[in-house]
Amino acid sequence: MSYFSDIINGTKSLLIGMRITGKYFFVNFLTRKDVITEQYPDNLETLNMFDRYRGEVTMYHNENNEHRCDACTLCEKACPNGSIEIISDKELNPETGKNVRYIVKHIYHLEMCTMCGLCIEACPQDAIQWGQNFHHVQYDRGKLTKVLNKPGSKIMIKTKEKK
């Protein structure tokens, strides 16, 4: 009779489901083996992101505090969201006698960035690159606006340390 077979099959299907959850419960209760969550703020030190992880745009500086950006503004133009602002100035180069553009501030608005990577592709000097930092929480929105070139940094002489 379908009435009774319904009851039996139904109960069986429920028990099969309970066996699966029950299995996970006891494994986790006894060994914590199947636990898949990260203990987030605790494992901040040990948490390593993949190399390609796009956390934020950073500017490469070598040990002499030199970067490669020559203020060409290509990244600014490539950005679809206007997250990059370049403030540059000109200065006379005593060796060649020409006016050379140099960067004053490479302003990066992290809060507007969509991590699309177009700026980094556009940069002819490979001056900017991805940083793996994901811990961006701030109490103040203003703190998300960053100046990428470090204070006192200079442009490095070309041909040296080309990627």
Place this chain on the structure above:
Amino acid sequence: MEEFLTDRLKTQEYFLNMGPQHPATHGVLMLLLKLDGEIIQNVELDLGYIHRSIEKMCERDTYKQIIHLTDRLDYLSSHMNNEAVCLLVEDALNIEVADRIKVIRTMMSELSRISSHVLWWGVMGMDIGALTTFMYGFREREMINDIFEETCGARLTMNYNVIGGVRYDLHENFAKRVKDFITHFRKKLPEYDKLLSNNIIFQKRLEGIGYISKEDAVAYGLNGPTARGSGVSCDVRKIHPYSAYDRVEFEEILFPEGDSYARYRVRIREMWESLSILEQLVDKIPEGEHRVKTKAVIKLPEGDFLQRVESARGDFGVYVKSDGQKFPYRLKFRSPGFANLTALNKMAKGLKIADLVAILSTIDIVVPDIDR
């Protein structure tokens, strides 16, 4: 007696605003329900709570810049959306991409499809009331996300496709991770069935609920797994094979029943098919370049262009009208979710609130995809 009841006991229809903040509407969708007790008389959709005018934004962006905006449509199939734009531009400019790129794109699409379906499965269980499925779904999704993160650099909005290829070459761990995932998932998928699909309560909740016939499905323009649950053959991967779909064997899953349970089973079976596609490709990724050099400024020739791909939710289309500039003159996204959602009233009328939630789940909507 009837007369007595209608005379003495006045019943009244009432309206219930379901959403925009409601756990079952998957985001900021608003449903205006006309109810008689718990029985739904009418469902009215109120969209626009997350409208970001992405189509308009695309008109001011170059073709390269458009790609990252498509991540933000249906974020669960961002890879397929990217691919659609890239394929469109490549087609228009006659850029021939290498086999390697095609295979990579196909594999990424299938991984996206699985990850989207897995998430859907978890949320589906949650909407029906089985809260545990959510975490089980996330276990598998996490593995796929790791694959994405290692190769593409992000977990959700991958933005991996570029015009003429993909942004980075495959990571050296890619094949191993995919194989690991396949073996893992082959073990776990039957568990999904045991836990939810075969559960008597779950079956009773879905069977015969939200019926839509084949004719109606076509008339409403349903697509993707939702339409295939009504037996409408509409898989873009079969009709207009793109990337490497012409060289893999897979089945288009069709269930003729047209109810929620059929739609549910379509998605479960599709995960199996995606797994088999991955299996066919993972050992045969051709060598070669991952990216074809393109011009710095990309201008489409004058004319109309259309590209369809099968995203996790169905037939995603990009239509571009170009006037020869570097920006599109007009761009339109055909989002699968929008068409599917229009049939909600038809499906849910006369059923109960609980059924509405179940139907909404089996349609598998992503609200930013509907409200662009």
Place this chain on the structure above:
Amino acid sequence: MILNIFTDIHNLLLGLMSAKAVHITELVLIGVAYLGIFAVLGLFLVWLERRVAGFFQLRLGPNRVGPSGLFQTIADALKLVSKELTGTVKADKQLYKIAPYFVITTALMAMALIPFSQEIQAFDINIGVFFLISVSSIGVLGIFLAGWSSNNKYSLIGGMRTGIQMISYELSVGMAVVTMVVLAGTLQISEIVELQKSGWFIFTGHIPAIIAFMIFMIAGTAESNRVPFDLVEAESELGAGFHTEYSGMRFAYYFLAEFVNMFIIASIAVVLFFGGWLSPFGITDAIPFAGLFWFTVKVIAVIFIFMWFRWTFPRFRIDQLLTLEWKYLLPINMVNIVLMALMVWLGLTF
């Protein structure tokens, strides 16, 4: 056997005041003690539920505040106490405010009958089981009133669902209990437990007792509004159901009462089927207060089954809920009572 501490306290108080005053003082003391038990029990069960849920869901659950997160719920309670009590403008204020107390009062009343051990039972009347069931059904009024008075359609739907659900499942709980009463031949809780000294009812009553236990578990889940019968709250459909508009402590009352109700249902199950505070085979009968240990262990085991249900099953729809009750549970229950009566009559019980 009344233990020495209780008699000591009694004598101490007698030395201080008249017999009548002592009586009243003792009542107050017991009341306060039970309030304490209520709060601690509720908080503990909430913690247990979250921890167990964590393990079911491949998570750890609360693990920050205190050892194994044991104080997490206390921290939550503090948070809830400090929260503003909000309400809707057009709510039926009186009912809205009074509703949570219905739920906790009845839960407390029911708790008075629960035999934590041989010694600890506040109120042992000869219609114990009957009283328990009737009191626990009054609690529904609180939920119903909350749904009605909140002036929120989600709450209202939740409240209406409660009414439907409770009327139906009260029946099954009652009849499952009656089945066991047929076997026991008494309604007094202490006697029911005493009778099981020769063997727990689930063994002595064998087939009908097992059927009754299964029905009791299903109906009990429905009584305590838990998955798969949590239609009253149904967060994916109704937001939070009847307590959508409650905040702060008023919400906490509902929350605690829900868990205490689960405890009560589990206790009834333990008393009726698993010998209450009796130890298995009488191994620790000699040790005082060992009953408390056994009772707790058994109740937690039953509660664990409830939790297991909750973290495995999807939710019913309202009409399926009724189908289950009226088409399946009730007929089976009726047959089962007759079966049990026959068994007892023919002496087929052990």
